[in-house]
Amino acid sequence: xxxxEPAALPVAxxxxxxxxxxxxxxxxxxASLPAYLLLLPSLIFLALxxxxxxxxxxxxxxYQRATPKAPLRFVGLENIGAVLGDPAFTGAVVNNLIxxxxxxxxxxxxxxxxxxxxxRTNVVTSxxxxxxxxxxxxxxxxxxALFLFIFLPNxxxxxxxxxxxxxxxxxxxxxxxxxxxxxxxxxxxxxxxxYMLFFLAGLQAVxxxxxEAAHLDGAGPFMRLRYIILPELKxxxxxxxxxxxxNAVTQVDHVFVLTQGGPSNSTNLVLFxxxxxxxxxxxxxxxxxxxxxxxAALMALTALSFRTMANREGGx
Amino acid sequence: xxxxxxxYKDAPLATRNEITPKLGFLLTILLALAWLIPFLWMGVAxxxxxxxxxxxxxxxxxxxxxxxxxxxxxxxxxxxxRYFLNTTIICTGILLVQFVTITLAGFxxxxxxxxxxxxxxxxxxxxxxxxPVLLIxxxxxxxxxxxxxxxxxxxxxxxxxxxxxxxxxxxAFEAIPTELEDAALIDGASLIQRIxxxxxxxxxxxxxxxxxxxxxxxxxxxxxxxxxxxxxxxxPLTVGLSVFTKTAEGTQDxxxxxxxxxxxxxxxxxxxxxxxxxxxxSFVTSGIK
Numbered sequence: 097x098x099x100x101e102p103a104a105l106p107v108a109x110x111x112x113x114x115x116x117x118x119x120x121x122x123x124x125x126x127a128s129l130p131a132y133l134l135l136l137p138s139l140i141f142l143a144l145x146x147x148x149x150x151x152x153x154x155x156x157x158x159y160q161r162a163t164p165k166a167p168l169r170f171v172g173l174e175n176i177g178a179v180l181g182d183p184a185f186t187g188a189v190v191n192n193l194i195x196x197x198x199x200x201x202x203x204x205x206x207x208x209x210x211x212x213x214x215x216r217t218n219v220v221t222s223x224x225x226x227x228x229x230x231x232x233x234x235x236x237x238x239x240x241a242l243f244l245f246i247f248l249p250n251x252x253x254x255x256x257x258x259x260x261x262x263x264x265x266x267x268x269x270x271x272x273x274x275x276x277x278x279x280x281x282x283x284x285x286x287x288x289x290x291y292m293l294f295f296l297a298g299l300q301a302v303x304x305x306x307x308e309a310a311h312l313d314g315a316g317p318f319m320r321l322r323y324i325i326l327p328e329l330k331x332x333x334x335x336x337x338x339x340x341x342x343n344a345v346t347q348v349d350h351v352f353v354l355t356q357g358g359p360s361n362s363t364n365l366v367l368f369x370x371x372x373x374x375x376x377x378x379x380x381x382x383x384x385x386x387x388x389x390x391x392a393a394l395m396a397l398t399a400l401s402f403r404t405m406a407n408r409e410g411g412x
Numbered sequence: 413x414x415x416x417x418x419x420y421k422d423a424p425l426a427t428r429n430e431i432t433p434k435l436g437f438l439l440t441i442l443l444a445l446a447w448l449i450p451f452l453w454m455g456v457a458x459x460x461x462x463x464x465x466x467x468x469x470x471x472x473x474x475x476x477x478x479x480x481x482x483x484x485x486x487x488x489x490x491x492x493x494r495y496f497l498n499t500t501i502i503c504t505g506i507l508l509v510q511f512v513t514i515t516l517a518g519f520x521x522x523x524x525x526x527x528x529x530x531x532x533x534x535x536x537x538x539x540x541x542x543x544p545v546l547l548i549x550x551x552x553x554x555x556x557x558x559x560x561x562x563x564x565x566x567x568x569x570x571x572x573x574x575x576x577x578x579x580x581x582x583x584a585f586e587a588i589p590t591e592l593e594d595a596a597l598i599d600g601a602s603l604i605q606r607i608x609x610x611x612x613x614x615x616x617x618x619x620x621x622x623x624x625x626x627x628x629x630x631x632x633x634x635x636x637x638x639x640x641x642x643x644x645x646x647x648p649l650t651v652g653l654s655v656f657t658k659t660a661e662g663t664q665d666x667x668x669x670x671x672x673x674x675x676x677x678x679x680x681x682x683x684x685x686x687x688x689x690x691x692x693x694s695f696v697t698s699g700i701k
Binding site for chain 2: 138
């Protein structure tokens with residue numbers, strides 16, 4: 097192939113400049129053909145289920161049906177307005193924010209504690225790591241099935257063992273003031289072991305001799321944590337915060353199994369709202385508008401974090 | 413504290429005499445035990461005879477007269493073998509197609525130069541930012557239009573292309589010395605032959621890491637199959653378990669719920685305990701799922 101190219105050169109050199117550019121462009125496209133063929137299978141599915149889906153959300157959000165059987169009608173931004181004016185949606189956004197912050201901070205804090213305690217590798221730490229990692233592996237639906245009994249009023253595991261310490265026995269999943277916090281416990285239980293892995297990986301970058309030197313200089317455990325370990329873990333923190341936020345918006349299986357968004361919408365999260373609008377109310381326009389708003393918020397956040405992460409070296 | 417001291421004997425000299433790290437370690441041990449309680453309850457409740465009554469259901473001390481009745485009941489009430497089969501078909505189908513798409517695309521990004529490489533690369537990157545779970549509404553209507561509603565193919569299709577897998581394979585392929593490929597080129601090997609006989613065999617660890625991540629995440633997937641599947645005989649494990657739980661909850665049959673949950677998660681737990689190291693390192697590489 098490369099042997100044939102010099103023969104073609106004189107022709108190209110004598111052609112007018114514009115034609116030469118065109119020719120170079122077509123020859124580059126031709127040379128690119130094998131790559132395009134290799135990318136084609138992936139691009140077909142990405143086009144259908146990612147870019148196409150994105151486009152369809154944009155369009156669907158602009159249309160509305162009066163009844164499930166009525167023809168589509170262009171309504172512009174009405175759906176967006178309807179979603180923003182729907183107390184169920186704004187309620188779900190507030191719930192999701194509480195849920196995101198209230199699950200991210202404890203699970204990340206616990207993950208850091210676990211990683212610091214279990215950084216050295218031996219039989220005991222490996223076993224403890226495995227115990228903390230087990231919940232990560234099981235389906236959220238299975239976790240919910242177990243917590244269904246843990247939270248059961250009066251006879252459940254929680255009331256059985258610690259109920260006596262409380263002034264009144266709470267109805268963990270049935271009380272609108274408590275239910276959201278109850279399902280947050282499941283999320284923290286399920287995610288802390290996952291984030292622990294990233295901190296364990298991040299801790300490997302902390303040089304042992306610097307730690308030793310700091311200790312000899314009289315720096316206590318908290319000083320070493322504050323001035324040596326935490327700065328070293330900064331990129332890991334950023335990364336884990338992004339994952340925790342994405343998880344807070346995408347993990348809703350426990351809402352389906354345990355509370356169905358109730359009692360009185362207290363555990364309704366954004367993705368559950370989208371599901372309800374689309375599947376229970378057949379309101380694709382409103383569901384798409386809600387999807388669009390959520391995606392916009394998440395993409396802004398992810399883009400921001402990608403930019404921050406682009407400035408860091410290595411990592412998980 | 414003697415026990416903690418013993419466990420701490422291989423700690424770095426610097427920290428061996430400090431109390432704070434030991435307290436942190438002690439707290440972690442207690443929390444790790446607390447983390448296991450749901451699993452412990454699952455095991456104990458599964459083996460507890462129903463004659464023990466509801467008041468003993470929350471006891472973590474195992475019954476002295478263990479029974480397999482709950483497992484038998486769960487097996488008879490739920491259609492678990494069918495759910496297992498469906499989940500296995502879904503996970504295998506997704507993984508096999510993914511292997512093809514990510515190998516080809518990963519190779520193109522790792523070793524070929526082509527017009528528009530950077531913009532196309534960003535197009536792939538976008539999939540990671542778009543969070544596929546959130547696109548359930550448009551994707552459901554597409555699956556309906558394609559005539560794939562209530563089929564396992566409809567459950568699988570949105571995951572056939574994987575940006576994460578493509579990046580993983582690109583990284584693996586970039587690490588392979590070009591000399592190997594040059595030698596094959598001289599022998600007249602075609603592009604596909606070179607991928608098949610040089611790149612794929614040398615990247616098996618990356619393939620296995622990807623397989624672990626892909627299978628675990630689709631094994632656990634719930635919302636998407638819940639929307640696509642209507643027929644009871646096409647339910648995957650997660651959807652099957654949620655229906656089973658709903659039914660048994662009504663009859664307060666907690667031993668059966670525990671047994672059903674145990675049956676669903678046992679294969680995952682056993683596989684994890686056997687391949688622990690590999691699982692953990694795969695999850696660390698995965699980062700962005």
